[in-house]
Amino acid sequence: MALALETIDLNKHFGGIIASSNVSLKVDKGARHALIGPNGAGKTTLVNLLTGILRPTSGRILLEGADITDVEPHDRVRLGLARTFQINQLFGDLTPLETIGLAVSERHGSGSDWWRLVGSRPGVTDEIVELLAHFRLEDVMHERTAVLPYGRQRLLEIALAFACKPRVLLLDEPAAGVPEVERHEILATIAALPADVTVLLIEHDMDIVFTFADRISVLVNGELFVEGTPEEVARDPRVKAVYLGEEAVHV
Amino acid sequence: MTRPLSSTVATYLARRARWTPLEIAFWLLAAATIYLLPGRHLILTEIAILGLFALSLDLILGYAGIISLGHAAFFGFGAYCAGLLAKHEIITEPVVALIVSGLAATVLGFVTSFLVLRGSDLTRLMVTLGVALVLREIANKYSELTGGADGLQGITMAPVLGRFRFDLFGHTAYIYSLVVLFVLFVIARRIVNSPFGLSLRAVKGNPLRASAVGIAVNWRLVAIYTIAAGYAGIAGALLTQTTAFTSLDVLAFERSADTLLVLIIGGTGYLYGGLIGAVIFKLMQDWIANLTPQYWQFWIGLVLVLIVLVGRERVAGWMAPIRALIGRIGRRARRADALGASPGQGG
Numbered sequence: 001m002a003l004a005l006e007t008i009d010l011n012k013h014f015g016g017i018i019a020s021s022n023v024s025l026k027v028d029k030g031a032r033h034a035l036i037g038p039n040g041a042g043k044t045t046l047v048n049l050l051t052g053i054l055r056p057t058s059g060r061i062l063l064e065g066a067d068i069t070d071v072e073p074h075d076r077v078r079l080g081l082a083r084t085f086q087i088n089q090l091f092g093d094l095t096p097l098e099t100i101g102l103a104v105s106e107r108h109g110s111g112s113d114w115w116r117l118v119g120s121r122p123g124v125t126d127e128i129v130e131l132l133a134h135f136r137l138e139d140v141m142h143e144r145t146a147v148l149p150y151g152r153q154r155l156l157e158i159a160l161a162f163a164c165k166p167r168v169l170l171l172d173e174p175a176a177g178v179p180e181v182e183r184h185e186i187l188a189t190i191a192a193l194p195a196d197v198t199v200l201l202i203e204h205d206m207d208i209v210f211t212f213a214d215r216i217s218v219l220v221n222g223e224l225f226v227e228g229t230p231e232e233v234a235r236d237p238r239v240k241a242v243y244l245g246e247e248a249v250h251v
Numbered sequence: 252m253t254r255p256l257s258s259t260v261a262t263y264l265a266r267r268a269r270w271t272p273l274e275i276a277f278w279l280l281a282a283a284t285i286y287l288l289p290g291r292h293l294i295l296t297e298i299a300i301l302g303l304f305a306l307s308l309d310l311i312l313g314y315a316g317i318i319s320l321g322h323a324a325f326f327g328f329g330a331y332c333a334g335l336l337a338k339h340e341i342i343t344e345p346v347v348a349l350i351v352s353g354l355a356a357t358v359l360g361f362v363t364s365f366l367v368l369r370g371s372d373l374t375r376l377m378v379t380l381g382v383a384l385v386l387r388e389i390a391n392k393y394s395e396l397t398g399g400a401d402g403l404q405g406i407t408m409a410p411v412l413g414r415f416r417f418d419l420f421g422h423t424a425y426i427y428s429l430v431v432l433f434v435l436f437v438i439a440r441r442i443v444n445s446p447f448g449l450s451l452r453a454v455k456g457n458p459l460r461a462s463a464v465g466i467a468v469n470w471r472l473v474a475i476y477t478i479a480a481g482y483a484g485i486a487g488a489l490l491t492q493t494t495a496f497t498s499l500d501v502l503a504f505e506r507s508a509d510t511l512l513v514l515i516i517g518g519t520g521y522l523y524g525g526l527i528g529a530v531i532f533k534l535m536q537d538w539i540a541n542l543t544p545q546y547w548q549f550w551i552g553l554v555l556v557l558i559v560l561v562g563r564e565r566v567a568g569w570m571a572p573i574r575a576l577i578g579r580i581g582r583r584a585r586r587a588d589a590l591g592a593s594p595g596q597g598g
Contacts, residue, residue, distance in 0.1 A: 075467075090457065094456065113446050
């Protein structure tokens with residue numbers, strides 16, 4: 001099977017701290033791949049390396065076979081790699097309509113268009129409407145994002161990544177801090193993604209991971225520790241000791 | 252379900268950029284001053300030029316979040332360009348000379364824009380301030396070209412479009428300045444309502460996320476900084492053309508600082524802030540200078556301190572009721588649209 005995303009011996013050092021150590025991750029095209037690990041395992045660092053916010057100390061990153069190690073973050077989006085953030089990163093002064101409109105315009109290549117009005121292309125408007133309806137944000141589309149309830153902001157966070165129409169989507173704890181009701185909404189939306197979209201899910205919640213993922217990688221101390229199907233990972237005694245063991249202690 | 256929503260969104264997006272009655276009234280009033288206040292055209296010209304300069308600063312500060320203490324660099328560059336073009340009779344027709352001066356400032360803006368890309372607000376303040384200081388010293392040093400501390404003298408202005416002569420009372424100068432201001436305002440308004448303008452607000456709000464939706468953050472900043480520099484250059488050129496004189500003052504730190512003050516008085520991020528701020532600032536300056544000719548700077552200084560103490564937000568808040576009113580009218584219209592277009596929505 002072709003690879004959607006691959007890292008080769010990826011290292012990231014912050015001074016003396018090793019945040020990622022020889023990570024060689026392979027994500028198949030169309031996979032529902034989960035990345036788990038205890039706090040401080042380097043999951044978010046890895047996402048930041050993949051999306052280009054951080055530059056690796058050494059190693060390569062391949063997107064659908066093409067080397068993107070030195071590609072700027074915004075160009076990676078254009079190449080089909082989008083993400084959501086663990087902590088909402090939204091435009092507080094813009095409305096959901098403007099936020100989604102912005103991302104859709106950008107993808108249609110009219111982002112540097114300074115003469116026409118926003119949404120003057122019919123295709124753009126239709127797409128904005130589709131996304132707003134899909135994430136049930138129509139009723140708040142004219143409100144300032146900053147005043148929306150947290151659950152709605154979370155939906156917008158994910159809608160914004162969807163608006164980039166990614167072929168590879170990185171979800172950094174999409175359901176974090178979301179009330180139970182809206183959590184289902186978010187998970188249903190993610191589950192409804194087209195099968196050819198590759199998803200890499202970074203998640204803490206084991207229920208979500210085991211219902212969603214068809215493949216799991218475990219990251220510990222910046223290293224890729226174990227990789228396999230959910231059954232294999234669940235059975236692995238080392239994972240139990242390091243990761244699930246830690247959870248068990250809390251219980 | 253999608254159909255009515257789609258037309259609502261389309262209507263809303265189109266309506267976003269529509270001129271409100273208040274805006275139309277503002278410009279009608281501005282045009283009316285041509286006939287109603289013929290004796291005040293000299294100060295009105297100054298206001299129009301200051302307003303244009305503050306509008307230029309609003310484009311980078313209010314829309315892209317780039318703070319500058321050296322915006323006079325572009326104003327002064329445009330001013331000297333216009334002066335030299337006229338003095339040496341390279342381009343005598345004012346409108347063409349104005350455009351050429353604006354383009355020259357645009358080039359300078361593009362070249363120096365790369366300096367403001369990196370770093371925090373403080374770095375940007377220092378870098379922009381530095382660029383303006385350097386430019387002022389260069390103008391001072393090459394006094395055989397610029398006239399140095401004595402200023403660039405001996406400028407004779409040809410009639411605008413070969414027809415309208417600059418008169419002693421400043422009637423032509425005012426109409427000319429007002430028309431230029433209006434044209435550039437319309438263009439600026441178009442820019443901020445475009446996808447490009449929206450992306451600037453996104454970059455200002457959250458550059459990290461902006462790049463995560465595919466926006467080339469640095470290029471957008473370069474673009475708006477360059478455009479704003481052109482605007483400032485045209486404002487400077489207008490000053491030279493309407494006064495037939497220019498001096499090192501056009502590059503002075505005080506000019507940058509005053510403009511920032513003007514924008515803070517009027518409020519940032521809605522284009523009218525610079526214009527309203529310019530009216531208040533100039534009238535206040537004029538009024539205080541009449542009361543106490545020697546100490547007017549004391550009062551300006553006091554107002555500055557008060558504004559900072561009271562807080563930027565609250566000063567911009569003077570305009571809040573008006574802005575809220577515009578917003579409310581707009582929202583009501585939008586809601587009416589939404590209800591009219593999609594009665595089944597129940598929202």
